[in-house]
Amino acid sequence: xxxxxxxxxxxxxxxxxxxxxxxxxxxxxxxxxxxxxxxxxxxxxxxxxxxxxxxxxxxxxxxxxxxxxxxxxxxxxxxxxxxxxxxxxxxxxxxxxxxxxxxxxxxxxxxxxxxxxxxxxxxxxxxxxxxxxxxxxxxxxxxxxxxxxxxxxxxxxxxxxxxxxxxxxxxxxxxxxxxxxxxxxxxxxxxxxxxxxxxxxxxxxxxxxxxxxxxxxxxxxxxxxxxxxxxxxxxxxxxxxxxxxxxxxxxxxxxxxxxxxxxxxxxxxxxxxxxxxxxxxxxxxxxxxxxxxxxxx
Numbered sequence: 053x054x055x056x057x058x059x060x061x062x063x064x065x066x067x068x069x070x071x072x073x074x075x076x077x078x079x080x081x082x083x084x085x086x087x088x089x090x091x092x093x094x095x096x097x098x099x100x101x102x103x104x105x106x107x108x109x110x111x112x113x114x115x116x117x118x119x120x121x122x123x124x125x126x127x128x129x130x131x132x133x134x135x136x137x138x139x140x141x142x143x144x145x146x147x148x149x150x151x152x153x154x155x156x157x158x159x160x161x162x163x164x165x166x167x168x169x170x171x172x173x174x175x176x177x178x179x180x181x182x183x184x185x186x187x188x189x190x191x192x193x194x195x196x197x198x199x200x201x202x203x204x205x206x207x208x209x210x211x212x213x214x215x216x217x218x219x220x221x222x223x224x225x226x227x228x229x230x231x232x233x234x235x236x237x238x239x240x241x242x243x244x245x246x247x248x249x250x251x252x253x254x255x256x257x258x259x260x261x262x263x264x265x266x267x268x269x270x271x272x273x274x275x276x277x278x279x280x281x282x283x284x285x286x287x288x289x290x291x292x293x294x295x296x297x298x299x300x301x302x303x304x305x306x307x308x309x310x311x312x313x314x315x316x317x318x319x320x321x322x323x324x325x326x327x328x329x330x331x332x333x334x335x336x337x338x339x340x341x342x343x344x345x346x347x348x349x
Contacts, residue, residue, distance in 0.1 A: 134241045137329035138346040140166025141185055142298045144270055145174065148240045152211050154178065156247045156270065157186035165303035166349060176210045178236045180249025202232045213238055218262045221251025235263050242334040243267050246289065250298060252276050265290040267337055274299030274310035282315065292337045295344050303348065319343065
């Protein structure tokens with residue numbers, strides 16, 4: 053009987069030790085205080101992390117890279133598309149799908165009534181002649197490369213783009229450069245462009261051959277060339293889109309600037325745009341020649 057009680061007692065002690073080792077049914081005041089302390093410490097760390105994240109979020113919303121782009125920056129319309137924006141007279145901002153921008157014939161606001169958008173920027177600036185209607189480069193930011201009239205004759209590479217400058221329809225040079233006109237041709241996103249500047253006469257065949265063909269031609273219609281002279285010129289260049297420029301508008305009333313009406317009269321291929329520009333891709337060029345007339349900027 054005594055032996056049996058001892059065995060039972062040993063079994064009870066053994067089971068209690070096993071419970072103690074496994075933590076079941078065991079309470080330690082020291083362990084409890086340590087656990088509560090760890091929990092409080094973890095909560096303090098978590099609270100601080102939440103505060104840090106909130107502060108960083110507030111700072112990020114104020115950083116420059118989170119601000120919207122200035123209205124003057126041309127925003128690409130999407131992969132494989134480019135944007136053509138008319139700023140007035142002979143000035144266009146052509147921006148490729150990857151953001152390379154070419155500005156043509158920047159005008160002086162004192163010469164015509166157009167104004168520039170805020171923070172105008174460009175990578176390359178082309179000036180066809182030295183009049184105040186084409187060589188006012190002061191408002192252009194972005195440290196652009198300037199290809200300036202007679203100095204830009206020939207082939208120049210800029211931002212990976214080949215620009216061809218060709219003396220085009222220039223009048224006899226009086227020595228001050230006033231009669232010189234340089235047309236430019238270049239390619240962006242697979243689309244060939246030509247800006248004819250302000251020719252004083254019909255270009256010679258060799259001048260046209262040097263300039264080459266173009267998909268989109270910016271052509272002056274309020275100057276020295278008549279419709280009867282412009283149409284064959286566009287045909288020989290193979291223009292898919294002709295964009296009239298340098299004509300009289302409510303903002304451009306300078307003497308010597310003619311109306312666009314004689315050039316458009318009786319045509320059925322004219323598209324008057326609701327905005328002062330358009331976007332397109334190489335596949336978006338019209339199958340038959342068209343005339344795009346941007347809205348007044």
